[in-house]
Amino acid sequence: MAAFKLPIIDLTSPDSAHDIVAAAREYGFFFVRNTSSSADDLAQGDIDQIFNISKGFFQLPVERKEEVAINSIESGSNRGWLAMERETLDPQHQKRGDLKEAFNISEYRSGHANQPLGPLSPHEAYVGEFASKCHGLCRRILELFAIGLQIPTSSGGPSYFLPPHDPTTGPSGSILRLLYYPPLSAAPSNPPATDDVRAGAHSDYGSLTLLFQRPGESGLEIQLKDGSWMPVPSDPLGLTSGNPSSNLSTVISPSQRPEGNDGEDSAAHGSSPGCNAILINVGDLLSFWTNGLLRSAVHRVVLPAEASHDRYSIAYFCHPVDSAELRAVPSELVGEYRGDERDRQGFAERVGEKAVTAKEHLERRLRETYGSGKEEGK
Numbered sequence: 001m002a003a004f005k006l007p008i009i010d011l012t013s014p015d016s017a018h019d020i021v022a023a024a025r026e027y028g029f030f031f032v033r034n035t036s037s038s039a040d041d042l043a044q045g046d047i048d049q050i051f052n053i054s055k056g057f058f059q060l061p062v063e064r065k066e067e068v069a070i071n072s073i074e075s076g077s078n079r080g081w082l083a084m085e086r087e088t089l090d091p092q093h094q095k096r097g098d099l100k101e102a103f104n105i106s107e108y109r110s111g112h113a114n115q116p117l118g119p120l121s122p123h124e125a126y127v128g129e130f131a132s133k134c135h136g137l138c139r140r141i142l143e144l145f146a147i148g149l150q151i152p153t154s155s156g157g158p159s160y161f162l163p164p165h166d167p168t169t170g171p172s173g174s175i176l177r178l179l180y181y182p183p184l185s186a187a188p189s190n191p192p193a194t195d196d197v198r199a200g201a202h203s204d205y206g207s208l209t210l211l212f213q214r215p216g217e218s219g220l221e222i223q224l225k226d227g228s229w230m231p232v233p234s235d236p237l238g239l240t241s242g243n244p245s246s247n248l249s250t251v252i253s254p255s256q257r258p259e260g261n262d263g264e265d266s267a268a269h270g271s272s273p274g275c276n277a278i279l280i281n282v283g284d285l286l287s288f289w290t291n292g293l294l295r296s297a298v299h300r301v302v303l304p305a306e307a308s309h310d311r312y313s314i315a316y317f318c319h320p321v322d323s324a325e326l327r328a329v330p331s332e333l334v335g336e337y338r339g340d341e342r343d344r345q346g347f348a349e350r351v352g353e354k355a356v357t358a359k360e361h362l363e364r365r366l367r368e369t370y371g372s373g374k375e376e377g378k
C-alpha cells in the first residue's frame with residue numbers, strides 16, 4: 001500500500017492556512033482537530049447528540065420513515081428519507097443501488113425546517129443549531145483557504161468567501177445529511193455481492209463537506225491522484241484503541257507534530273479527551289471556483305469485512321448562496337495553475353463566458369450526472 005498521509009490540522013496553528021491548501025491540492029481531504037472553544041463551536045457532545053438523534057430515527061420501523069420519504073409530496077425534491085438502494089451514486093459501475101439509508105435536511109427558513117421532519121420533529125431546534133454550527137466551521141475553514149490562497153486584501157483578503165456563504169443573504173443548496181449503512185446481515189435473503197458498495201464513487205457538489213464518523217465504523221475510501229483507493233480512518237486520533245489509526249494510514253501534518261512524537265496524543269494538543277477529528281473535503285464547486293487548483297476528490301464507502309458491522313455518518317454539504325457568482329478566485333496560485341483538474345471542472349468552458357452562479361453550477365453538475373435535477377443531496 002502506498003504511503004498515505006492525510007493531515008490532521010489544528011485550525012489555531014499559524015500554519016493552518018498553508019496546510020489546508022496543501023492538503024486540498026494533494027488529496028482534496030484533510031482532518032481538522034476538533035478543539036471547540038466557544039459555544040458557537042461544535043463540541044464533541046453536539047456530535048454525539050446528533051448521532052443519537054440519527055440512530056433513533058434510522059432504527060424506527062420503515063412505515064414511520066416513509067412518512068418523510070424523499071418522494072413524498074410534502075418532502076419536496078431532495079428533502080427527506082431515502083430507503084436502501086434508493087440512490088445510486090455511481091450508476092455507470094453499480095449493478096445495485098447504494099446499501100445505505102439517508103435523511104436529507106435542507107436549510108432552515110426563519111428558524112424552522114423547510115420540510116416535514118416527522119419523527120425528528122422534537123429535535124427540530126437542535127438539528128437546526130447543529131447545521132448552523134457546521135456552517136460556521138465551514139466559514140472558518142473558507143477564511144483559512146482565502147489566506148492560504150493569498151487573495152489580496154483589495155479583493156476581500158481572508159473574507160473573500162464569506163459574503164457568498166452568508167445564509168442571511170439568500171437561499172443555498174446547503175444540506176445536512178444523516179447516513180446509515182445497515183449491517184450486511186440485516187437482509188439475509190438478498191445478500192450483497194462483492195462488487196456492491198455502501199456508497200458508489202462520486203465527488204461532492206458544493207464548496208466544502210464536513211463528515212462526522214464514529215470510531216470503529218470505517219469504510220470510506222478516497223481516490224488518490226494516481227487512481228488508487230485509500231481507506232480513511234474513522235478514528236484518526238486513536239482515541240478508542242489507544243493506538244492512533246495513523247499507524248495504518250494517517251499522520252499529523254508536519255507543522256503539528258510534536259518533537260519526537262510520531263503518534264498523536266490529543267492531550268498534547270489541548271483537545272479534550274473523547275474529541276475526535278472532523279473530516280473535511282473540497283467539493284466540485286470550490287474546485288471549479290479555484291480553477292481546479294483545489295481537488296474535489298472522488299470517494300466511496302465500501303462494504304465492511306464483518307457482516308455484523310453497521311456505520312453511521314453525518315455529512316454537512318456547504319454551498320454558497322444560489323446567487324453567488326463564481327468568478328475565478330483572485331489568487332496567483334489559482335491563475336498559474338495548469339493541471340488536469342482544470343478540464344475536469346469545466347474551467348476551460350468558462351473562459352470568456354459570463355460568471356456562472358452557484359445555482360447554475362449545481363444544476364449543470366446534476367445534469368451531467370443524472371440527466372435531471374433530482375439527486376441534489378451532496
Ligand SMILES: O=C(O)CCC(=O)C(=O)O
Pocket residue numbers: 177179199204211220299301313314315378
Ligand atoms: O458516509 C460516508 O462516509 C460518506 C458519505 C458521502 O460521501 C456522501 O453522502 O456524499
Ligand SMILES: [Fe+2]
Pocket residue numbers: 202203204299378
Ligand atoms: Fe460524498
